[in-house]
Amino acid sequence: MKAVVWHGEGDIRLDTVDDPTIQQPTDAIVQITRSAICGTDLHFIRGTMSGMAEGTILGHEAVGVVTEVGSAVRRFSPGDRVLICSTMSCGACRNCRRGLTAQCDVANPNGPLAGTCFFGGPQPTGPVDGLQAEYVRVPWAVNTLIPLPENVSDDAAILLSDIFPTAWFGAELAGVNRGDTVAVLGAGVVGQFAIASAFRQGAGRVIAVDGLRSRLDIALGQHAEVIDFNAEDPVPAILESTQGIGVDAVIDAVGVDAQRPWAGPAKRAGDEQAEQFDAERSQVAPQTNVQGENWVPGNAPSQALQWAVSAVAKGGRLGVIGVYPPAMTSFPIGEAMNKNLIVKLGNCNHHTVTPPLLDIVATGLVDPTALITQQEPLTSAVEAYESFDRREEGWLKTELTVG
Known part of the structure; x- marks a missing residue:
């Protein structure tokens, strides 16, 4: 599959990489339909957040369709349209149960004291491959995925993944x-x-x-x-x-x-x-x-x-x-x-903050798509990164279409 991959400060590429697979019973595989470029991603390329591992797929915002689920994923099934939360959470630990899902005690592979685990970040956050790709493995899928109602478009939903x-x-x-x-x-x-x-x-x-x-x-x-x-x-x-x-x-x-x-x-x-x-x-x-x-x-x-x-x-x-x-x-x-x-x-507790906002968007009270200023295919992601990084006029939010 195609993915935007970090190779070093100032060096990102659109690479062909292996498709993700189920690694844990709590995983799901999602085919991405929309992703996006965030200012946070620029920190990794500019060098203002160090610790990136070469070969990490970038991106932490996405919408897609479930294609496969692990044996412990009882909430979703193939074919479900989903929003992927930028931060991962298990839904069962002490912090998840009190709504502090960005500080889940088990999602971060570095241990309970490591802090937020999010897609496409540096080593202290996982690392977990990001969402600027055709497919993604979603750890702790039951709590990291949110089902999308039919009346919320992919374009509207992408801004609910993080922004x-x-x-x-x-x-x-x-x-x-x-x-x-x-x-x-x-x-x-x-x-x-x-x-x-x-x-x-x-x-x-x-x-x-x-x-x-x-x-x-x-x-x-x-x-x-x-x-x-x-x-x-x-x-x-x-x-x-x-x-x-x-x-x-x-x-x-x-x-x-x-x-x-x-x-x-x-x-x-x-x-x-x-x-x-x-x-x-x-x-x-x-x-x-x-x-x-x-x-x-x-x-x-x-x-x-x-x-x-x-x-x-x-x-x-x-x-x-x-x-x-x-x-x-x-x-x-x-x-x-x-x-x-x-x-x-701190980092947003996406699993608890997002659902009420999804309701606001679904009822038409807020139209988030008005703030999407560019729509580019995944194949043009590197060029889009460069324009966004230069703060070119009009480049407020770039959506990446996949597939």
């Missing part, structure tokens, strides 16, 4: 309450869904911060207020718009690959921290393979965290869903402590 649930989870982490003013840092596709999630969870105002005009225009279409960090310094702008108080909650949808402002009043502050940011980048990305404009690690790893802590009100809340690798140690803890902030972060 929409993660954004919703970010708003939950930030403790969004009715009437809150919420800042969303990053207006990529996760940020866009975070805006929608914050409003649906009761926010009275949402302020989106990004440096790309096309993304801010989409946020405007959701009735968010927008701040271009290349035109304004976002922290003073947020404080000014909240009468000097700050926002009630911040959702960080940026993560480690943040980019410093290239213009405007915020550029000076970023330039003054260049030495600190360079040290952080060396820490999180010890090995890179920059090729022209491609695979360039972010030049301000802790910038979003700094802005978040500075922009939130005293006693406010910060929800972090932007990806930070274990090597990242920078956080403005002194300022956060002095403001009595509540900080929550």
Whole structure:
């Protein structure tokens, strides 16, 4: 079968690999019909999340049809249309039973202390081959797969595999309450869904911060207020718009690959921290393979965290869903402590978060397909990765069609 395979930093290829097979009674084999490219995947290619094993198939978002099940899979059978959760979970351990499925005690092959197990990630997360392929083996299929109703299309379902649930989870982490003013840092596709999630969870105002005009225009279409960090310094702008108080909650949808402002009043502050940011980048990305404009690690790893802590009100809340690798140690803890902030972060508990969102999509209350900006065949995945990585205008979310 064809699959997108990681061979090293800056080196991904569309390879022909062996078809997956049932390895455990709890496995299922799924024929993929839709996959997608996520900003998380770029971390592995840029080098800002190390530990990838050569030969790992990339991707953690997919929809497909079950073709085979192991003897212990009693919930699904061949022919079922399914959504594949990005994170794997057994459904029986202590953490799964309390809804913390991203921290399943048994799904990660590295043991109960290893943390989240997700498709297409580095060695500490498994590794488990990912979903940018024609077929995939799904471990712990009973809890990792979600059945799809007939009235939810593959195109709509693909954004429920990770993006929409993660954004919703970010708003939950930030403790969004009715009437809150919420800042969303990053207006990529996760940020866009975070805006929608914050409003649906009761926010009275949402302020989106990004440096790309096309993304801010989409946020405007959701009735968010927008701040271009290349035109304004976002922290003073947020404080000014909240009468000097700050926002009630911040959702960080940026993560480690943040980019410093290239213009405007915020550029000076970023330039003054260049030495600190360079040290952080060396820490999180010890090995890179920059090729022209491609695979360039972010030049301000802790910038979003700094802005978040500075922009939130005293006693406010910060929800972090932007990806930070274990090597990242920078956080403005002194300022956060002095403001009595509540900080929550982590990987989405997909198995528990996704089903209610699937109901919202099935009833037509939300149309996630509006945020799919590109649809490419799996055979064009490498070229699509390159365009997405360069942050080309209009490249918000790329769906990969398979078969």
